Amino acid sequence: xxxxxxxxxxSFGVLLVDDELPWLRSLSMTLEGPAAMNNLVQCQDSRxxxxxxxxxxxxxxxxxxxxxxxxxxVLLEQIVAEHPDISVIIxxxxxxxxxxxxxxxxxxFDYFVKTVDEERLVEGVRRAVRMVELEYENRAMRQRFFxxxxxxxxxxxxxxxGHPTMQAIFQYVEAVAPSSQPIMITGESGTxxxxxxxxxHQLSRPDGPLINVNVxxxxxxxxxxxxxxxxxxxxxxxxxxxxxxxxQAAEGxxxxxxxxxxxxxxxxxxxxxxxxxxxxxxGSDHPKQMTxxxxxxxxxxxxxxxxxxxxxxxxxxxxxxHHVHLPPLRERREDLPLLLDHFLHQAAAILEKTVPTxxxxxxxxxxTYHFPGxxxxxxxxxxxxxxxxxxxxxxxxxxxxxxGAHEVESxxxxxxxxxxxxxxxxxxxxxxxxxxxxxxxxxxxxxxxxSIASRLLGISQPALSKRLKK
Numbered sequence: 001x002x003x004x005x006x007x008x009x010x011s012f013g014v015l016l017v018d019d020e021l022p023w024l025r026s027l028s029m030t031l032e033g034p035a036a037m038n039n040l041v042q043c044q045d046s047r048x049x050x051x052x053x054x055x056x057x058x059x060x061x062x063x064x065x066x067x068x069x070x071x072x073x074v075l076l077e078q079i080v081a082e083h084p085d086i087s088v089i090i091x092x093x094x095x096x097x098x099x100x101x102x103x104x105x106x107x108x109f110d111y112f113v114k115t116v117d118e119e120r121l122v123e124g125v126r127r128a129v130r131m132v133e134l135e136y137e138n139r140a141m142r143q144r145f146f147x148x149x150x151x152x153x154x155x156x157x158x159x160x161x162g163h164p165t166m167q168a169i170f171q172y173v174e175a176v177a178p179s180s181q182p183i184m185i186t187g188e189s190g191t192x193x194x195x196x197x198x199x200x201h202q203l204s205r206p207d208g209p210l211i212n213v214n215v216x217x218x219x220x221x222x223x224x225x226x227x228x229x230x231x232x233x234x235x236x237x238x239x240x241x242x243x244x245x246x247x248q249a250a251e252g253x254x255x256x257x258x259x260x261x262x263x264x265x266x267x268x269x270x271x272x273x274x275x276x277x278x279x280x281x282x283g284s285d286h287p288k289q290m291t292x293x294x295x296x297x298x299x300x301x302x303x304x305x306x307x308x309x310x311x312x313x314x315x316x317x318x319x320x321x322h323h324v325h326l327p328p329l330r331e332r333r334e335d336l337p338l339l340l341d342h343f344l345h346q347a348a349a350i351l352e353k354t355v356p357t358x359x360x361x362x363x364x365x366x367x368t369y370h371f372p373g374x375x376x377x378x379x380x381x382x383x384x385x386x387x388x389x390x391x392x393x394x395x396x397x398x399x400x401x402x403x404g405a406h407e408v409e410s411x412x413x414x415x416x417x418x419x420x421x422x423x424x425x426x427x428x429x430x431x432x433x434x435x436x437x438x439x440x441x442x443x444x445x446x447x448x449x450x451s452i453a454s455r456l457l458g459i460s461q462p463a464l465s466k467r468l469k470k
Contacts, residue, residue: 007205007251007291008039010129011178012059012136015052017043017075018091019067023114027062027091035122036277036289037129046070053083059132060109062125065092065099073103080107085135087128126277130321133179137322140175150174155199159192160342163332169196169324176322177203182274184259184319185297187326190376193297194257196324200295201253208252211245211292216258220265225282227273234283246279249292259319260300260311271315329374333367339375340366343382344394351387356394364447365396368456369403439467 014037018024024042031037041056043049046067052058061079065072072090079088087109092099100111109128112121150156150170159166176183177200185193194212201210215223221235229244246254262270273279274294278287296319305311329335340358348355371377385398422428429437438457442464446452454464 007208009037009180009291010039010059010133011180012057012132013039013041014125014129015041015043015049015056015058015061017046017049017061017067017072018064019044019046020064023064030118030122031125033289034118034276034278035125036291037125046072046075049075050078050082053079053086058083058086059136060125060128061086061088063088063090065090065103073106076103076106076108087132089124089128130181133181137176137179140178141172152203155202158195158198160338161332161335162338163327163335165327165332166335169326170199173200173324174203179322180293181321182294182296182319183322183324185295185324185326186302187297187299188328188372188374189299190374191326191328192375193299193326194255196326197253197255197295197297201255201293205252205293208292209249210253210255211249212255212257213245214257215266216261218263218266220263220269223263223266224269227269228279228281230282231284234281238283241281244279244281246273246290246292247288251291252293254292254294256294256296258298258300259296260298260302260305262311264310264312267312267315271312271318274315274318329371329378336366336378337363339378340382343379344386347383347386351383353386353389354392356386356389357392358394359396361447361449361452362394362396362399364449365399365403365452368445368452435467439464443468 014031016024016027016031018027021044024044028040028042031040041052041058043052047069049061049063049070053061063072063075063079072092076088076090079086084107088107090100090103090108090111091114092111093114095113095115103111109131110124112124149167151174153170155174156170159170161167173196183200185196187193197212198210201208213226218226225242225244227244227246229242229247230238232238232241256270273290277290279290280287300311302311302316306313306316329339340363344358345355347353366378373380381399381402384402385394388398389395422434439453442453442456443450445456450461450464450468454461457464
């Protein structure tokens with residue numbers, strides 16, 4: 001079996017410039033180890049730096065300050081002038097405040113003394129990488145601003161839609177997919193969060209595996225064992241070593257669904273994984289690097305969860321590097337005919353039946369429904385109807401039964417919970433006028449179908465017919 005090609009991280013090159021070869025090698029090992037960076041370019045001769053920048057896609061330069069031929073300060077000025085989109089971190093053997101201030105004024109992103117502890121240096125480089133990635137994403141978003149269609153529509157083929165909001169989401173996903181930072185997908189159940197996660201994987205890491213795990217209900221020990229694995233003898237019953245899902249998703253995507261239900265103790269472990277990029281299998285003292293892209297999803301309102309103390313604020317912001325929110329089906333009712341046709345063909349093929357013809361009033365009926373289960377609920381409705389249909393025209397009976405009179409979107413139940421719409425009216429309409437306006441609106445929403453309009457109004461069809469005749 002062919003091995004998965006190792007993915008370069010970051011997506012742009014990181015140029016290391018120093019005339020001392022031992023330090024250059026040591027810096028490379030530090031970044032390849034704790035920082036898990038492998039897209040590194042070494043340069044020992046400062047005179048070759050500008051040529052490398054002209055030939056290769058470099059996003060970050062780690063520049064020694066004191067070198068023969070061209071000093072770090074001279075190179076910094078040249079890089080800032082000719083390649084303003086490249087970030088520069090200055091490394092110096094001396095802790096000189098004046099020099100540090102001067103370099104920052106010249107445009108350096110950061111300044112470190114070579115004797116600084118390894119963890120601080122790695123975190124500084126990670127911070128710079130995140131900033132460069134953000135610049136890349138902003139540039140991609142600007143390029144797509146005037147586009148009305150995604151550049152890779154095949155990645156979104158499982159999401160049936162023509163709605164402008166969804167098209168904008170697809171463009172955003174394309175822009176942030178190459179990033180190494182986590183992506184959070186929110187939205188009600190049934191809106192297609194897993195399909196978006198699959199699209200992200202296809203756009204960014206199609207050669208690697210996509211590992212899905214629903215973390216809802218996992219206790220702390222089982223969560224750690226599932227994600228990080230264990231060594232033999234880690235606990236009673238651990239008779240052999242087992243790799244966790246983080247390792248199985250190497251060079252691919254780890255999709256954590258229902259992240260809002262994660263226990264507080266497990267949230268700490270996930271936060272540490274995202275911050276440090278490494279983890280320890282249960283029972284092991286040797287850390288492993290995470291090379292998977294993390295995508296999470298939840299239907300929960302995380303702001304409310306944070307306010308109640310059920311979700312960590314620091315983890316929330318760590319996951320919120322990129323955010324995709326999927327609208328509920330009721331906010332994109334224009335997609336109902338497309339989805340209905342798609343599911344009719346899909347259900348007919350699976351059930352080995354002829355594709356039925358939907359009655360014209362079916363789309364009107366569906367448009368009046370709230371769809372608490374969103375697209376998944378519509379799919380279940382269609383499959384149920386196709387499974388029992390036998391005539392050429394699809395029966396509306398199963399849809400009407402599943403929706404039910406009490407489930408149809410009605411103005412009356414909403415009015416009980418909403419602000420009185422007549423509060424600001426002066427003068428008030430008469431009772432007859434208000435009733436007529438309600439009837440007119442119900443007939444508009446139902447496209448003239450009295451059966452559906454009567455459901456919306458909460459009255460019988462004969463009663464509605466009588467009012468219309470008056």
